[in-house]
Amino acid sequence: MRRLRIGMIGAGSHANRVHYPSLASIEEAEIAAICDMNRERLHKTAEKYGVKSRYVDYREMLEKEELDAVYVIMPPHHLYDIVVDCLRDGFNVFIEKPPGITTNQTRSLAWFAERYGCRTMVGFNRRFIPLMRLVKAMVEEKGRINQCVSAFYKNLYPEEPPYYRGAVDVLTSDVIHAVDTLRWMGGGEVRRVCSSVRSLFTEYPNSFNALVEFDGGVVGFLMSNWAAGSRIHTFEMHSKNASAFVNPDDKAIIYMDNKPEPRVVSTFEAAGGSKEFYKYYGFYDENRHFIECILKDEEPETCFSDAVKTMELVDQIYRNSIT
Numbered sequence: 001m002r003r004l005r006i007g008m009i010g011a012g013s014h015a016n017r018v019h020y021p022s023l024a025s026i027e028e029a030e031i032a033a034i035c036d037m038n039r040e041r042l043h044k045t046a047e048k049y050g051v052k053s054r055y056v057d058y059r060e061m062l063e064k065e066e067l068d069a070v071y072v073i074m075p076p077h078h079l080y081d082i083v084v085d086c087l088r089d090g091f092n093v094f095i096e097k098p099p100g101i102t103t104n105q106t107r108s109l110a111w112f113a114e115r116y117g118c119r120t121m122v123g124f125n126r127r128f129i130p131l132m133r134l135v136k137a138m139v140e141e142k143g144r145i146n147q148c149v150s151a152f153y154k155n156l157y158p159e160e161p162p163y164y165r166g167a168v169d170v171l172t173s174d175v176i177h178a179v180d181t182l183r184w185m186g187g188g189e190v191r192r193v194c195s196s197v198r199s200l201f202t203e204y205p206n207s208f209n210a211l212v213e214f215d216g217g218v219v220g221f222l223m224s225n226w227a228a229g230s231r232i233h234t235f236e237m238h239s240k241n242a243s244a245f246v247n248p249d250d251k252a253i254i255y256m257d258n259k260p261e262p263r264v265v266s267t268f269e270a271a272g273g274s275k276e277f278y279k280y281y282g283f284y285d286e287n288r289h290f291i292e293c294i295l296k297d298e299e300p301e302t303c304f305s306d307a308v309k310t311m312e313l314v315d316q317i318y319r320n321s322i323t
């Protein structure tokens, strides 16, 4: 069996919560080297995963290590130059969402990936949540999804603009998960968008609602509000004679053929019984997908050029606001 040698740039909180444990449990992957300019995080993470090759300068790591892929996991406004350096050196690259801070950055990254023949992936993990994939397949067995909903609510509206002290807006940084999942459920190119962008109790936009028409007449609804009661992140998928209501933190309720009793599937059951967050919330499966695509020389589902379309939909939501 071939094991891919992975270089990690970034040993911060999200990477430690989901990517290191995911990669450590994928047999075909080996965390071969770690780079973080924060020495404490570097050594703590490297000790935990038994990694000897440690760097504070990513260029040195790219030069010295034989790597099959590089993960660049850090705040989006720090990504761009590092990812371009990796791509120009011919490395396959995995990054977190958002894929840069503007559509132009994402488009340029996709250009470099194409030009230098690299496989790339953005961590839009909601698409890889085992419960979401299972339910989508069940609903699609009845026919094409004709209507879908992505809802994302939080209670997070500080006076100082988030995220990263206002470096990236709420929609691009976080609501983008719901936008990308809507595209995935809608299953086609975006035709038209009508939206409402509001600032609730803040001076920056924090509520984004949109009606999106996809090819084939599929209608998608985005509902989000960062001044809501709590974090609630749910989805709906409807096809002919099937309707699914999904809360990936908990369970899915699926109604079929006008029967009053739904089928109920828990998120842990869909993840093979695992209660590990990185497994039931899609991180393990997205990492697996990336590794498998490199081994098979295939384009990952959420490659940079696909991520451009999600960023374009973000732009359309801003552009087409009626409020």
Ligand SMILES: NC(=O)c1ccc[n+]([C@@H]2O[C@H](COP(=O)([O-])OP(=O)(O)OC[C@H]3O[C@@H](n4cnc5c(N)ncnc54)[C@H](O)[C@@H]3O)[C@@H](O)[C@H]2O)c1
Binding pocket: 009, 010, 011, 012, 013, 014, 015, 035, 036, 037, 038, 041, 056, 058, 073, 074, 075, 076, 078, 082, 096, 097, 098, 123, 125, 173
């Ligand atoms: N998919 C999700 O649900 C989800 C959830 C949380 C965060 N994220 C994403 O994860 C990413 C990382 O967020 P985080 O909060 O873990 O960040 P973080 O700040 O905790 O970690 C980033 C790490 O990168 C290191 N770093 C920064 N620049 C570097 C450089 N030039 N060279 C070497 N090391 C460098 C920092 O020292 C830090 O340790 C963000 O893009 C965020 O949007 C995704």
